Structure formats: structure tokens, C-alpha cells
Amino acid sequence: MATAMVGDPWTTRTMPRSFSHSFLLLAGLCCLLPGSQTRDYQKTGASDSDKNPEHTQCQNFASTITNISLSLLQKASNWPKQTNFVFSPMSIVTAFAMLSLGAKGSTHKEILNGLKFDLMMMPEMEVHKCFQHLVHTFLQPNYQVHMTLGSSLFINKGLKVENKFKKMAMELYNSEVISINFRDSQTAKMQINKHVMKRSYGHVLKIIKDLPIDTVLALVTHISFNGVQIGEFEPEHVDTMEFQLDSGKVVIVPIVKRQGTFYLLKDKNLSSWVLMQHYAGNIIAFFILPELGKMEELIQNLSHKHLNSIHRRISTRISNLHFPKLTVSTTYDLKTVMNTLGITQIFSSKADLSKVTKKVPVKLSKAVHKAMLGIEDKPSEASEFPDLYKALLPDGPTIEFNRSFLVIIKDKTFNLPFLVGKIEDPKAQ
16 A cells, blocks of 8 residues: 655645646635635534444543553553554554453453443443444444554464354454464464454564464454555655654654645644644544653643644644654564553463363463554655745745654544554654
């Protein structure tokens, strides 16, 4: 899938060389100047899904998942060091909610407590039904344009999987339970990697690098997001820029420069510029650029309430935007990640997963999450009237994403994040 940079909703399409078309272009550009009726996406009326009673119920735990996401973001610096960290809290939480279907006793209780679901406010089956609604939504074609996500559970061949668990995992979470011969670890590793590559349409590769010798149960969860630009840009706008790393070192990165209108907000409380980009399927992305030295303060202060406030206040403004191309891939051992949420028993000999299989006591031997984020422009033909277009645009500030920034990609309908991260070096894979 071609990927692209954060875009300009006002970029003009190429037009034939004629006086009438030139006039129409001039008129169209004039309509784009301040005072025009620019569509404000975040202020439009409720969609059909907003009016769906099932959707309304599911909105109740959007704040829960957002708070878990931001909590994990704050703790990610303590995980094994990677230059960039990008992960999908939605994918991780969904996978462990699915696993809770197979857990009993204290293992079951610990998972749901760790995921912060208040069963007094929403019965457990309602929680699972909401996840079913979310997963079904994300599998729709308009979401798949940009994103693939999923999870699969692999169980050692010879262990009988409980039919009820297997059926519910698929019906509620679209999650397969697959028998595999873990005694042949090399073949098992190849089979898992091939399965994930197929489910992610080739975007997620080599999710498993090693398997413990005693593996009987393994979980893999993955997400890939590829931003696709709609519109055109002038080839000479492809350039390079100095990007300052947190270490103080400077690297040269490829960028695309754009002049036009963007959803931008200078948030004084966060000491940051915020760029918002709309994608198909009600996907919105926030790119948050803090002032130099303010990154940790930003991560600690960000909240569900603040993200909602940004969404309400942000508006279009004319500016010059310099944004790096990037392709980021990160892989995490979920045992480390879930420990930060207090979920530990499922990985130990005390695990009770007897609703998955009753043949022998099993624990979750391996759990891996891989995230892929791509933002890279695809060149197209230049406008026939670039100088005219520029001349009609008033001057605006120049916003350069030339140092560490946060990315939070959300679903607008359910108001929850499915990918968060910090980009420290756009060139690091």
C-alpha cells in the first residue's frame, strides 16, 4: 500500500490549459481564502453510528482505554530501549479482553482489573459485546484503506481447545485459535510469522524471532497504519531537513514541505503545536510537537480530557508545514507491558486458563505485539498554476516537525486511540 504524508485538504487538481479553466481555478482558489465556508469535520452533526444505541453504550469505556493508553505511554520509556516507541493500546487491550474469556478465578479477575473495566458500571458480557462492535467496525473496508490490526492465539498441537472459547474468540474478537507444533520451534516460528504476514496483507513481518522451549500457548497481536495523502504537491517540495534527536545529535531526514491550510492549534498548556489530519473511516491523527525540552512534561500532562479539548478547539489555518517521511516498526514483549498494568498471573504457573483447554494447566508462554507506522508522500503531477496558488495564500507561520514529537491516532466515532507513540528519529526502523 502506498503511504503518504500529512496532507493539505486544499491542494488543487491539475486542469487543462484554457482561459475558462484558468478562470475557474482562480475563482476556486479565491473561495479558499479566509472567510470561505471550509468544512469543519469535528463540528459536523452526529453520524448514523453515533445514533446507534450499542455505540452509545460502548462510548462509556472510551475514557478507560484512553487512560490505559496514556498510562502505557508514560511507562514506555522503562520498557526495553527502542529509538522510537509506537504501539496499539487498542490492539493490546482487545487481545487480553479476548483472553479473559478463557480465564477463571483470580487470573480472570486480575485481567479485567488490570484493564480497568468497572463491571459494576457495565456487565462483563456487555464489555465483550462492545469489543465485538469495535472490531467489526475496524474490519470495514474504509478502515482497511489505512489500517490492519488483529490478534491470534496459538496452542500446542494435541491440546484440545474448548469449543465455546474458540467460538467466542472468533465471533466477538475475530481472533483465531490455531493448533501448532511448538516442539518444532523453527517451523512453529515460520508458521506464526507467515500467518501474521497474511492477516496484515504483508505489512507486518517477522513478528516472532524466538520461542521459549516450553511454549504451549502464544499470543500475537499486531497493527499497521499507513497514512495516504489525497491531493497533489509540487515535486520541488520534496527536501531534507535537520532533525534534532533527544541526545542532541542532529540527523538529516527527508521531508515534504507544504504551503496551505491545515488543522493546527498552538496549545499553551501543553507548550506544543498540534497538527490534526483526517483519514478515511473516521480516523484522525494528532501529531503533537512540544517546545524543545518539554517532551517529558507533555507526556506526563496529556489526558483524555485534554485530547477532547484539543479536538474541540482546533481549527484550520494557513501555514507552511515541514513534515518528515517516516516508517517506524516496533516489537514488544507483552509480559513486560502487561506487568505495568498489574497483569502477571497469566504468564505464571498459577495461571488458570481452563476455559481455553482442560487437558493440562497452561500459561501464556509468549505474547508479542508489533506495530508499524508509515507516513510517506507519493509524488504526483504538479499543479499547472503553482505560482498563482501561492500568490493567493496569505502568509502563515512555518511549523517544522524537526525534533521529537508524539503521534496519537484515534477513531473519531468511538473517541478512543488505537495507536500512540513517540517519534525520536524518523530514520530509525
